[in-house]
Amino acid sequence: MYLHEDWRVLTVGDGDLSFSWSIFKDLAIKNVTASVLDDRQRLISKYHKNEIANLSARGVKIVYNLDIGDISSFPASLSKVFDVVIFQFPLIPAFSNKAEFESKGQLHKNTLNRLLILHFLKHSFDYFLDPNGKQLAYVTSKDVKPYSHWNIENLNPQPQKIEFQGWVTFKQSGFPSYQLRNVDRDKILKSTESKTYVWGDHKSDYSELNLRPSSKHQPNHCNLCGKGPFYSAQDWQRHNQSSFHLRLEGYEKLWQSFLNQG
Numbered sequence: 001m002y003l004h005e006d007w008r009v010l011t012v013g014d015g016d017l018s019f020s021w022s023i024f025k026d027l028a029i030k031n032v033t034a035s036v037l038d039d040r041q042r043l044i045s046k047y048h049k050n051e052i053a054n055l056s057a058r059g060v061k062i063v064y065n066l067d068i069g070d071i072s073s074f075p076a077s078l079s080k081v082f083d084v085v086i087f088q089f090p091l092i093p094a095f096s097n098k099a100e101f102e103s104k105g106q107l108h109k110n111t112l113n114r115l116l117i118l119h120f121l122k123h124s125f126d127y128f129l130d131p132n133g134k135q136l137a138y139v140t141s142k143d144v145k146p147y148s149h150w151n152i153e154n155l156n157p158q159p160q161k162i163e164f165q166g167w168v169t170f171k172q173s174g175f176p177s178y179q180l181r182n183v184d185r186d187k188i189l190k191s192t193e194s195k196t197y198v199w200g201d202h203k204s205d206y207s208e209l210n211l212r213p214s215s216k217h218q219p220n221h222c223n224l225c226g227k228g229p230f231y232s233a234q235d236w237q238r239h240n241q242s243s244f245h246l247r248l249e250g251y252e253k254l255w256q257s258f259l260n261q262g
């Protein structure tokens with residue numbers, strides 16, 4: 001993950017704050033603002049080991065209760081002042097009961113997780129990123145199911161304004177002070193192969209980021225699963241009937257029908 005030490009960085013949904021602490025301490029990023037969905041008390045009770053004290057002692061601002069889907073939770077001081085906004089391992093919190101599930105419109109978890117990332121992208125570019133800055137949004141996610149079923153590379157709330165730039169392998173070893181935490185519990189997760197997906201604008205030069213293109217956007221590859229290349233109608237037909245493709249197509253239909261409902 002490329003981060004220039006002079007960039008102004010906002011982290012979103014940073015569970016125990018160890019990612020924010022790691023980029024400040026291990027990568028020497030000077031201008032970090034950390035944000036979490038929880039309030040301070042809930043964060044402390046959920047993650048006994050957290051980085052509130054370390055960040056606060058160095059004057060790093062921590063914003064609590066920042067729900068990336070809810071503009072009313074965004075402080076005015078964070079408007080249009082960042083070069084990059086980062087969400088490590090986005091995941092909706094588990095439903096604690098049936099009423100909560102119903103309050104979310106009974107949507108499939110796949111759809112709700114895509115919506116979380118879509119909100120992150122929309123609000124990063126509309127609210128948090130400086131129009132004269134680097135204009136970057138990073139999402140790191142595991143490259144295994146169910147995460148790989150979210151079709152992350154094709155999520156884009158505003159294609160006229162935002163462009164998927166590519167991805168890099170996320171190497172946890174580059175962030176010694178960072179521990180990936182479970183969304184709801186005080187548990188450290190195993191590190192699995194993960195990718196950082198990068199979006200930018202249409203005009204900036206992002207060559208320093210050394211990004212790789214998605215196979216989903218390569219000629220003769222499936223735009224949904226990235227499999228290929230397929231050159232004959234027969235190969236395409238066989239792929240389109242595979243259980244892997246059909247499963248992703250099912251999730252895609254749910255997503256498109258949700259989007260069409262406005």
Ligand SMILES: C[S@@+](CC[C@H](N)C(=O)[O-])C[C@H]1O[C@@H](n2cnc3c(N)ncnc32)[C@H](O)[C@@H]1O
Binds near residue numbers: 012088089
């Ligand atoms: C799997 S945890 C990852 C935590 C942390 N980013 C890390 O890398 O260890 C998913 C995180 O997403 C956050 N999250 C879920 N929905 C969110 C929302 N609407 N706004 C902000 N954060 C959210 C949760 O609070 C949780 O911290």
